[in-house]
Amino acid sequence: MLNKKHKISIIVPAHDEEENLHNLLGKLIPVLEQHIETRDFELVLIDDNSTDCTPAIVDELAKKDSRIRAVHRTDTPGFGNAIRAGFKNAAGDIIIPVMADLSDDPHDIPKLVRKIEEGYDIAYGSRFCNGGSTDGYPLSKMLANRIFNNTVGLMFGIRHKDITNAFKAYRREVLDAIGIDNIEASGFDLTVEIPLKAHILGFSSAEVPVSWYGRERGEAKLKLSENGHRYGMRLLKMFIIGNLVSLRDLFGAVIKGSWIRLLLAAIFGFLLLAGIFSFSGFAEIFEILLKVSLGYVVIACIMIFMTFILRTWRWSVLLRTSGYRVHNDTAMKSIMFGWLLNYLLPARIGDVARGMALKTTEGTPLGISLSTIVVERAMDMLTLALILMLAIFTVSSGTSLFWIAGGALVVAIGLVLGLILVYKYDRVIQDRLGGRFKSLGKSILALKSGLHNLYRNPQAIALCLILSVPIWFFEVSSIYFSAKAIQFELTPALAVLSGIVAFIAQAIPTTPAGIGVHEGTIAGVLLLFGVDVSTGTSIALVDHFARGVIIYTFGLVSAVHIGFESRVYFRTNGELYGIERNSGNISEKIWRRFRF
Numbered sequence: 286m287l288n289k290k291h292k293i294s295i296i297v298p299a300h301d302e303e304e305n306l307h308n309l310l311g312k313l314i315p316v317l318e319q320h321i322e323t324r325d326f327e328l329v330l331i332d333d334n335s336t337d338c339t340p341a342i343v344d345e346l347a348k349k350d351s352r353i354r355a356v357h358r359t360d361t362p363g364f365g366n367a368i369r370a371g372f373k374n375a376a377g378d379i380i381i382p383v384m385a386d387l388s389d390d391p392h393d394i395p396k397l398v399r400k401i402e403e404g405y406d407i408a409y410g411s412r413f414c415n416g417g418s419t420d421g422y423p424l425s426k427m428l429a430n431r432i433f434n435n436t437v438g439l440m441f442g443i444r445h446k447d448i449t450n451a452f453k454a455y456r457r458e459v460l461d462a463i464g465i466d467n468i469e470a471s472g473f474d475l476t477v478e479i480p481l482k483a484h485i486l487g488f489s490s491a492e493v494p495v496s497w498y499g500r501e502r503g504e505a506k507l508k509l510s511e512n513g514h515r516y517g518m519r520l521l522k523m524f525i526i527g528n529l530v531s532l533r534d535l536f537g538a539v540i541k542g543s544w545i546r547l548l549l550a551a552i553f554g555f556l557l558l559a560g561i562f563s564f565s566g567f568a569e570i571f572e573i574l575l576k577v578s579l580g581y582v583v584i585a586c587i588m589i590f591m592t593f594i595l596r597t598w599r600w601s602v603l604l605r606t607s608g609y610r611v612h613n614d615t616a617m618k619s620i621m622f623g624w625l626l627n628y629l630l631p632a633r634i635g636d637v638a639r640g641m642a643l644k645t646t647e648g649t650p651l652g653i654s655l656s657t658i659v660v661e662r663a664m665d666m667l668t669l670a671l672i673l674m675l676a677i678f679t680v681s682s683g684t685s686l687f688w689i690a691g692g693a694l695v696v697a698i699g700l701v702l703g704l705i706l707v708y709k710y711d712r713v714i715q716d717r718l719g720g721r722f723k724s725l726g727k728s729i730l731a732l733k734s735g736l737h738n739l740y741r742n743p744q745a746i747a748l749c750l751i752l753s754v755p756i757w758f759f760e761v762s763s764i765y766f767s768a769k770a771i772q773f774e775l776t777p778a779l780a781v782l783s784g785i786v787a788f789i790a791q792a793i794p795t796t797p798a799g800i801g802v803h804e805g806t807i808a809g810v811l812l813l814f815g816v817d818v819s820t821g822t823s824i825a826l827v828d829h830f831a832r833g834v835i836i837y838t839f840g841l842v843s844a845v846h847i848g849f850e851s852r853v854y855f856r857t858n859g860e861l862y863g864i865e866r867n868s869g870n871i872s873e874k875i876w877r878r879f880r881f
Contacts, residue, residue: 293317293378294375295313295317297328298364298382298384299339300332300339300364303339305386306339309383313328313383313391314328320395322398328350328353328354329371329374330343332355333362333370334359361471364471364475368475372468378456378457380455381394381452381454389497394454397452400491400493401454401456404489405491406483407489409490410450411447411493411494412497415494419496419497422497434447437477441527442849445492446492448477450476452497453480462488473515474515474518486856487856488856489853532845534851534855535847535848538641539626540626540634570823576772582770586835591759592759592760595752597613598752599756603739603745603749604643606739607736608653619847622642623635623636623638623639625836625841627797628797639654640658645850645851659703660739660749664749665757667753668757673782676782761781761785763831765777768780771820775816779810782810786806786807787803804826807822
């Protein structure tokens with residue numbers, strides 16, 4: 286929030302706008318004078334290589350009113366160059382570009398300023414959010430606008446609906462952090478470059494509904510045929526730079542430890558897989574996999590995806606019961622991001638990453654996220670143990686696999702007891718570890734509050750336990766359809782048995798994505814019931830492939846979105862691109878590396 290009295294700079298780029306300037310100021314100045322938020326203002330009129338009477342009109346208006354500043358440009362023309370000149374000449378604390386053709390409604394300016402005063406760094410003027418409107422917007426431009434803005438939102442995880450509208454309010458600090466000389470766009474693609482650079486640097490933003498009116502006089506300057514390629518290339522460049530910056534910060538916050546150890550674990554997994562291949566026969570497995578039915582592989586992928594929908598539902602219920610409501614799409618992206626890391630690294634770092642994702646995007650305390658994840662794990666182990674026992678009774682009551690079911694039950698009980706101990710002996714834990722971990726007290730306090738809320742809502746716990754059953758039904762269904770993909774009829778009971786044992790075995794992380802462990806466990810269990818090793822290994826490989834398709838595809842998309850959505854958190858609480866946020870001009874150091 287701005288603590289000092291602020292000055293508003295209105296920047297008006299004008300190229301051959303002799304028919305509009307007097308009318309614009311006649312409407313603009315009374316509105317600015319009327320509202321207390323905008324009374325201290327200046328108008329920076331940028332004559333951009335005009336060939337009509339615009340230069341003379343700009344000078345005339347500046348002579349009549351000391352609040353108007355005239356700037357004449359005679360070098361390379363372009364909307365972006367004109368706006369950049371306006372930024373350099375603006376003296377205000379809040380800077381707002383306004384189009385000279387009267388397409389922007391002056392009455393929306395105070396709304397943008399009030400949004401900045403609420404504490405946001407950027408206020409997006411949105412024509413397409415609730416309350417926004419357009420009048421006379423050409424159909425071709427409307428179609429291009431919606432396609433492009435939705436693409437930007439999908440790529441960067443921005444929920445605003447009109448990112449490319451030039452009508453925005455910026456705090457001066459935003460432009461100073463970006464560096465006006467670092468702005469590269471000379472045309473209308475500047476409306477993409479500035480907000481995305483601000484987003485990458487971690488500035489907060491909100492959208493304000495505004496009205497837009499079609500030009501009545503003069504010629505439109507934005508030509509789709511001329512600017513489409515520029516917009517596309519600018520978007521691609523910002524996406525590449527943004528990912529290099531945001532993913533480095535995000536992964537750096539959750540991945541600790543030696544990369545050599547991680548590499549050795551991956552090598553061990555592949556060696557284990559190679560050993561299974563040698564035992565079962567490379568040629569036999571290769572021959573089986575050549576006959577894979579892609580249709581059943583797709584069905585297996587759908588089964589895996591369904592588990593994540595149900596997992597999101599279950600986790601959202603636990604979080605909401607603990608006192609924290611989050612967006613369902615953010616919850617699902619956090620889960621996918623966590624599974625991605627579990628599939629990349631030989632440790633349960635993905636569970637911590639899931640909690641960090643919610644903390645950096647939604648502000649959910651890490652203690653709440655981790656406690657609900659532990660509750661999930663206890664529910665999973667309990668469900669797996671019960672399903673495994675039923676499957677064992679169906680196939681063979683005398684099998685030694687009962688020990689594995691018993692182990693799962695022990696793990697479930699241990700997780701619950703661990704939460705109870707933290708809840709009961711929180712002061713002891715803080716006294717012993719509080720000196721080493723400064724934020725431990727807040728985390729335990731949040732954990733206790735969340736567990737207390739869960740304890741008071743047994744209906745929510747019951748719902749989550751019920752949801753755990755279809756989650757694992759879809760998990761083992763993938764194995765069943767993976768068998769069908771290689772033309773092998775696997776009984777549902779054996780699919781359940783082999784799948785559950787494999788999932789329990791991977792509860793102890795040894796290799797990234799359970800490479801080798803997944804294949805070895807499924808093939809080993811099926812071998813006990815007469816399925817040859819090559820067939821069992823092939824089933825496990827198809828199942829593992831289906832899981833990888835879903836987890837790597839949606840996990841990478843989720844990582845990108847979370848990386849961008851967490852920028853405000855890292856700017857406020859951490860580091861940006863490994864540079865302390867108070868150590869000079871951050872953006873200059875960032876953009877200098879990526880100028881191309």
